[in-house]
Amino acid sequence: MEKMVFNPGPTALPDEVLSKAKAGLGKETYEGLSLLELSHRSTEYQAIHDNAKQALRRFLNIPATHEVLLLQGGASLQFTMAPMNLLRTFTCGYHIVTGSWSKKAYSESKKIGTTHMLTSSEDAKFSYIPKATDWHSTQLDPDGYVHITSNNTIYGTQWQNFEQLPSLPLVVDMSSDIGTRPIPWEKVALAYAGAQKNLGASGVTAVFIRKDLLSRDSSDLPAMLDYKTHAEKGSLFNTPPTFNIYVLGLMVDWMIEQGGMDEFQKRSEQKSQLLYELIDDSDGFYTGHAKSSSRSQMNVTFQLPDEQLNKRFLESAKQSGFVGLSGHRSIGGCRASLYNGITLEACEKLVEFLASFRRTHTK
Numbered sequence: 327m328e329k330m331v332f333n334p335g336p337t338a339l340p341d342e343v344l345s346k347a348k349a350g351l352g353k354e355t356y357e358g359l360s361l362l363e364l365s366h367r368s369t370e371y372q373a374i375h376d377n378a379k380q381a382l383r384r385f386l387n388i389p390a391t392h393e394v395l396l397l398q399g400g401a402s403l404q405f406t407m408a409p410m411n412l413l414r415t416f417t418c419g420y421h422i423v424t425g426s427w428s429k430k431a432y433s434e435s436k437k438i439g440t441t442h443m444l445t446s447s448e449d450a451k452f453s454y455i456p457k458a459t460d461w462h463s464t465q466l467d468p469d470g471y472v473h474i475t476s477n478n479t480i481y482g483t484q485w486q487n488f489e490q491l492p493s494l495p496l497v498v499d500m501s502s503d504i505g506t507r508p509i510p511w512e513k514v515a516l517a518y519a520g521a522q523k524n525l526g527a528s529g530v531t532a533v534f535i536r537k538d539l540l541s542r543d544s545s546d547l548p549a550m551l552d553y554k555t556h557a558e559k560g561s562l563f564n565t566p567p568t569f570n571i572y573v574l575g576l577m578v579d580w581m582i583e584q585g586g587m588d589e590f591q592k593r594s595e596q597k598s599q600l601l602y603e604l605i606d607d608s609d610g611f612y613t614g615h616a617k618s619s620s621r622s623q624m625n626v627t628f629q630l631p632d633e634q635l636n637k638r639f640l641e642s643a644k645q646s647g648f649v650g651l652s653g654h655r656s657i658g659g660c661r662a663s664l665y666n667g668i669t670l671e672a673c674e675k676l677v678e679f680l681a682s683f684r685r686t687h688t689k
């Protein structure tokens with residue numbers, strides 16, 4: 327049976343990317359060596375490494391003002407590394423807490439330096455993205471930065487744009503929506519994203535940092551936790567995750583070939599719209615967790631009328647080949663994650679399945 331993957335990450339990769347990844351593992355491409363056997367200091371690997379960084383620059387339209395780093399430790403390590411490095415230049419970090427991941431980023435940052443919670447949407451189970459009126463009475467230090475999570479993977483909410491945010495430099499966890507809409511680089515001091523959702527496989531984290539932030543003295547920082555170390559060595563200070571970087575390059579090249587960012591923005595809108603329309607037209611059989619104005623195009627979270635039906639839905643979906651539709655344990659229900667490797671056809675099949683499940687389970 328054909329499986330359709332809607333995992334929250336790691337997630338589906340296009341067949342073209344998977345078959346090139348497989349070819350890299352064989353002995354044919356690199357004169358008798360598998361990619362897994364190549365030295366990270368070889369010219370062959372250097373070409374793979376450089377390609378991945380250049381492809382990211384092209385696909386995400388990254389200006390010369392920002393450095394591209396390929397690191398390990400997941401987005402979770404960035405919760406520590408970002409304040410450790412940035413709170414030398416900036417006086418404090420203002421965090422807007424919109425879900426479990428941004429809550430983690432906030433609590434890790436507090437361990438490092440001056441960190442404030444600007445506002446949080448936890449009062450309503452993180453079902454909405456706050457508005458400027460929620461923090462307009464707070465006097466902000468002009469030397470601080472603002473940290474946000476652009477898309478909340480667990481709750482299915484997303485910043486619709488960054489326009490209402492305070493006019494301080496932004497630090498953005500883009501783990502679950504990178505590569506699905508243009509990034510306003512002029513506002514971004516630092517952005518980071520694990521690759522396993524929209525950029526390839528797990529094991530590598532893309533970090534984008536404004537170059538001027540690398541110029542201050544950081545000699546007292548542990549070398550591996552210092553962005554400057556990685557920038558100076560072109561992300562080859564230590565052995566990088568060579569295969570994961572290869573897959574990232576393949577995935578980003580594939581997205582460029584498919585039409586680039588504009589195309590994936592359009593596809594994300596189409597895919598999520600299909601599901602939200604079905605939810606909205608279901609007479610309350612399916613109810614979304616996120617407030618309509620805060621809905622995510624990446625993670626569609628919804629519930630059925632009761633726990634028993636939820637369970638039956640998930641079991642039946644699994645039997646029909648739909649993988650990864652369980653909601654996160656902290657909110658339950660269901661979640662369909664629609665990253666860039668997921669096709670419109672798979673979403674159409676999912677929507678058909680939802681419609682048919684509703685027909686057979688309404689009296």
Ligand SMILES: Cc1ncc(COP(=O)(O)O)c(C=O)c1O
Nearest residue numbers: 400401402427479499501502520
């Ligand atoms: C928005 C967001 N931030 C951070 C993380 C943690 O990422 P990692 O597992 O790469 O550390 C995740 C994981 O799903 C996420 O969705």
